Amino acid sequence: MRLLPHSSFRWWSLGVFLLSVALLGGSSVNALLTLERLGVQSRMQMQAAATLGEEVQKLQERTLAMDRGARQFLILDDSTFRDRYMDAWRDARSAVQNVRASMSSDATVFDDWVTHGERAGSVLAQSWKNVRTQQKYLYGQLEGLHQNNDEIAALAKSWLASRNDTFSKELDQQRELLTWQIGIVIGITVALAIGWSVGFARPLRHIAGAINRLGENRLADAVVIHGPSDLRQLGNQLEWLRKRLLAADAEKTRVLHHVSHELKTPLAALREGVALLDEGIVGALQPQQREITGILKENVLTLQARIEDLLRYQTIAFQARRLTRDRTDALAVVQRVADEQRLQWQARKLVVHVEGEPVVVIIDTEKIAMAVGNLLSNAIRFSPEDGEIYLRVSHDGQAVAIDCQDSGPGVPEAEVARIFEPFYRGSSQPSTSAPGHGIGLSIVRELVEAHGGTVRLLNAGPGAHFRIRIPDETP
Numbered sequence: 001m002r003l004l005p006h007s008s009f010r011w012w013s014l015g016v017f018l019l020s021v022a023l024l025g026g027s028s029v030n031a032l033l034t035l036e037r038l039g040v041q042s043r044m045q046m047q048a049a050a051t052l053g054e055e056v057q058k059l060q061e062r063t064l065a066m067d068r069g070a071r072q073f074l075i076l077d078d079s080t081f082r083d084r085y086m087d088a089w090r091d092a093r094s095a096v097q098n099v100r101a102s103m104s105s106d107a108t109v110f111d112d113w114v115t116h117g118e119r120a121g122s123v124l125a126q127s128w129k130n131v132r133t134q135q136k137y138l139y140g141q142l143e144g145l146h147q148n149n150d151e152i153a154a155l156a157k158s159w160l161a162s163r164n165d166t167f168s169k170e171l172d173q174q175r176e177l178l179t180w181q182i183g184i185v186i187g188i189t190v191a192l193a194i195g196w197s198v199g200f201a202r203p204l205r206h207i208a209g210a211i212n213r214l215g216e217n218r219l220a221d222a223v224v225i226h227g228p229s230d231l232r233q234l235g236n237q238l239e240w241l242r243k244r245l246l247a248a249d250a251e252k253t254r255v256l257h258h259v260s261h262e263l264k265t266p267l268a269a270l271r272e273g274v275a276l277l278d279e280g281i282v283g284a285l286q287p288q289q290r291e292i293t294g295i296l297k298e299n300v301l302t303l304q305a306r307i308e309d310l311l312r313y314q315t316i317a318f319q320a321r322r323l324t325r326d327r328t329d330a331l332a333v334v335q336r337v338a339d340e341q342r343l344q345w346q347a348r349k350l351v352v353h354v355e356g357e358p359v360v361v362i363i364d365t366e367k368i369a370m371a372v373g374n375l376l377s378n379a380i381r382f383s384p385e386d387g388e389i390y391l392r393v394s395h396d397g398q399a400v401a402i403d404c405q406d407s408g409p410g411v412p413e414a415e416v417a418r419i420f421e422p423f424y425r426g427s428s429q430p431s432t433s434a435p436g437h438g439i440g441l442s443i444v445r446e447l448v449e450a451h452g453g454t455v456r457l458l459n460a461g462p463g464a465h466f467r468i469r470i471p472d473e474t475p
Contacts, residue, residue, distance in 0.1 A: 203227035356393030382408030
């Protein structure tokens, strides 16, 4: 059987769910059983209290009947009243026994009550010579019965109060115990939920990061996922995909270099042939023939430049994914780029303003410097003499922004969507410099996206205003 840490995400989830259900279910069942037991106990206690109250009341009523029967017998000397006394005596004695049994009491008051009742009965059964003495003795026993009744009633009340107090204490104890049990169960359930989420948050976060890197074509780091078996299997599939993408890129680069090499060889021969014709090695050329050779020569050179640009773009695009990140001051990078191109913008009588505050960011310094350098080079080409270029560095709490704004003609609205495409050259080319190759902005996009950032053209004029945004990954 596999160990739990290597079990699948499904089994982990099922185990945590079943354990939580078992804990909550056990706690609920225990609470229900406790409440049921306390309910039964409460009903039994209420029934016992009602029965005890009825027996005490019966005792008092039958004692009064005994008292009336005895007094009437003394006055009227009628055996009927003595029989009434004896009937009431038997009922009262039964009530005393029931009260005593209900309370499981060994108090002497119950024996005293029986003694007083028996003595009163014996007085009625015998003939006394001295009626006054008989009457006094009888009344004394009857008074004793009433005192005993009061004591029994007080004892029953005290016993009921003690039972209620004991039940209340038990109820409080059970309530506190249930509260602790529920608190512990909830705590364990929350701990399980937190442990489950924290335990899976890391591999899921790694998977999300790996997918983002693959989407951004950053293929240098291997995908290694730890955790349940199905998450590790997903990590292995992502690693397989990464290797396939690397192999595809390598194959694409190899094919591109091979095709470029195969094109360069006949292209070189064609260029040499055109040069020989242009130099008149095979004979003097007519003006129309020389015009044709000039066209051929120009197009051969253009084709050769395009092939070299293609190779350069593919090389930079491939190297853009291999980042060497370190903590760098973005403002210092921008200032360095401006200083490196100082001769170019001074030759055009331009002024370059570098603005912003120092911002530490984790980037590949050389690649971001290349991206900013391409933007600045474009700005220099398109800005008129005596123009101004602004390079700004800012931070919004989530990303570092690098803005490059020139004072040139800007980008026509119809061309905005295509300016970052490889080898695309806009219609507004400066007349003071040679046409561009159309890969500068494409390289900027590749380098910035390799960092997980974006580059876009803003509508804010005048001139062209480009903004690079790189996520701030500093701890």
